[in-house]
Amino acid sequence: MEVEIPAIHPAVAVRAPREPLILIDAPTYPPDAGEVIVKVEWTSSTPYHLHQADGGLLIDMFPRILGDTFAGTVLMVGPGPHHVDLEVGDKVLGYSFRDVKDGKEKAAQTLITVPTYLLGKMPQGLTMQEAVTVPDNIVTVFQAAVMDLGLPLPWPIPEGWTPPEADAPILLWGGAGSVGMYSIEVFRHWGYKNLVVVSSKKHHEYLKSLGATVCFDYRDKHVVDEIREYLGPQGVPYVIDCIGHLTGSLRHITKLADDGTKVAVMLPVVISDPTEIQAPVYQMTEPAEGQWKEGVIVKGVRTHFYLKNQLFKDKMQCEIIPTLLEQKVVRPNPQRIVEGETLLERAQDAIVLLRNKAGSLAGKTVFAPAGLSGTGAYACQLAKKVFNAGKVITTGSTSKVDQVPKLLGEGTVDQVIDHTKEDPTKVIPRASVDFILDTTGEAMSFLHLMVPSTSLIVSISTQPSGTQLQQSSVMRRPDNPRLPWFGRLFLDFFDTCRRTRARRWGVAYEYLFLDPNAKDLKTLAGHAEEGKITPVVGCTVNLKDVDEVKAACGTVYNGKRGLGKTVIRVG
Incomplete structure (x- = not known):
């Protein structure tokens, strides 16, 4: 037809x-x-x-x-x-x-x-x-293993074949990522027996089921020493950096690679991550140039060059990948389906999700101070019930600690810290938090709590940059107001200081300016209808009672003793 x-x-x-x-x-x-x-x-x-x-x-x-x-x-x-x-x-x-x-x-x-x-x-x-989820990652694994590390992956596999380096340690940094998981499965299938994998601890059991020999937690501050102890004096001959991030992976790998080590690094190497308001910085030349010990052989993985290998060109997509899937040698990666009414909307939302690493809160640790404040109550509920955070931490006064599970639901918050008795910055372990929504203006005092390289602080309680304020909904008025140059310069300076300070800790920092829109409100309404978020109303006052309104507004302004949202009855 x-x-x-x-x-x-x-x-x-x-x-x-x-x-x-x-x-x-x-x-x-x-x-x-x-x-x-x-x-x-x-x-x-x-x-x-x-x-x-x-x-x-x-x-x-x-x-x-x-x-x-x-x-x-x-x-x-x-x-x-x-x-x-x-x-x-x-x-x-x-x-x-x-x-x-x-x-x-x-x-x-x-x-x-x-x-x-x-x-x-x-x-x-x-x-x-x-x-x-499969073809690009499998191609990358073969290109890195065969062309960059020189490890054979013959096709078809000869009967009784054992790889010459079957027992040699192969270090996979970022084993829970797409390339990392497929690397484990491919190497296991071809007979490589010593797969040393680095990932978040929560993924270790699953990665071992795929074929990882031993797993290490990248969050452990002694992770490099622990890997060295496991490897022994012979060190590691082969490394695949499945991430390609200057501070997130390469700064550790440069300490492990010795004379003769072959290292394959995903390109481009990310020097600094993109955000909604900051452009990324990449490197396509020698990864971590100048930081390697003498004799280390470093290659950037160029997946797009795989067609230069005639076997790969003729067999990779036509035969190898379908066969590996059909025989269940490899399992498709978990997927997140991006919804949207149009092709363009879905594509744009996917980019935003990647940029903000949205969805990556699943299984991770979130700290939202003031969990029974107007914003904190929703932050805790969204983190756990919508974004599937593994652990949600919040704070509250003595009288509010017991109210958290009652008002937000059992299991929504995993740890409530009484800030009148304990300092959260001392109770929460260092380098253990993945995301903070700063509702109290203390963003910079939380930096030591954050996981280096991959964590994010979003503040709604510090100050915006002058540029951000000028472009915000507050300034979109018919009279087209403009910030004075000195005010804009002042705000830009302090915003830059906060970002620079955060960057030194390996933490991304952003100020979030409220810009309500119909799409977000519709999404929130859907979450409420599904029972994923429950309103927390602290007090209701009558607009005609001026003293009552002043007292309620004073509570909100001072940020103390308030509970949930203050609602004013107008009619």
Whole structure:
């Protein structure tokens, strides 16, 4: 049955670094020899796409279509020869990263025209949303292992084959990430027996079920010494940095790598992470240049170069990846499905999630002081019931400690600290908190509590920068008010000081300015309807009773003795 192919189709593109994504009309290219047209039904968003959207990574001209990993249905088959025997209607998965002919192979569009060596048939029992988590990561693992570390992964595996370095330690830093988990499964399947994995402690049991030999917690301040003790005098001959972060991973790995160690590092190396208001800083040259001991062999993993290996080009996507999935050698990564009414909305939300590391609160430790304040009450509930935080910590006075589970629900808060008797900065262990919503203006006193490199403090109680205040909803008025230059300079200076101080601790810091919008309010309404958040009303006063209103406002202003939200009856 012939399918009518439109001349143009929608595609998601980067207009310029740090700007919102746009939807463009992309031309639909008829398939040449060895090519097919695929209707893309699912794609994935990865840190690489964030690097492109925020840093313009490897983009020399805008607009540029995003995307690489896809799953979908074959709509048209071009003339042969083909690497895969395909028919119209076949379900396929693939990894098409090249930027050729107006981005015809890029995945963030409804139709792509790709050569058949960049895809494979969908294995039975696999959903499309599961499939798009796999190809780019498996390709990366093979490229890092074979081309960068020189560890053989023959295909097909010869009967009775044992790798020459079967017992050699292979250190995988960031083992709970996508590349890390697939690395464990691939190395295990090919017979490598000494996989030393570094990740958060909560992932250790699962990673061992995948094939990790031993696991270490990256949060442990003695983690480098513990790994050295395990390795013994021979040290570690092979390392894959599955993260590629200057402070998050490389600063530790440089202490472990000795003369002769081969290190493969994910590129680009992140020097500083992007935020909603700060551009990222990347490095594509030698990772952690100048910090390695003499004799260490360091290579940046360039996944896009895998086609230079003829075996990889002919077999990787057409045969190796589908077979590994079909035989359940590898398991698809856990997925988070990004919802949205339009393709553009879903794509933009995915970038925002990556930028803010949203969803990463799952299983992590959140500190929201003043848990029965107007904001703190919602922060605790959202952290636990919406973002699935592993541990939620808050504070309260003696009279409020017992009220926390009653008002917020049993199990919402895991630890309540009586701030009138104990100092939270001394009770909470150092380097143990992943996220803080500062509702008390004490953000800088919490820095030592944060996990270096990966944690974030968002404050609503310090001060914004002058630029942020000028651009806020407060200043969007018909008379177009402008901040005095000296006021703007003053606010910018202190905001920079806070950011710099936080950066020295390896912590990201942001001030959050309230900017209400219909989309967020609708989301919150949905959470309330589902019972995930419960309003906490402290007191209700009558607008006509001036003294009552003044007293209530004074309680809010002083930030003491208040409970939940103060509500004023107007009618």
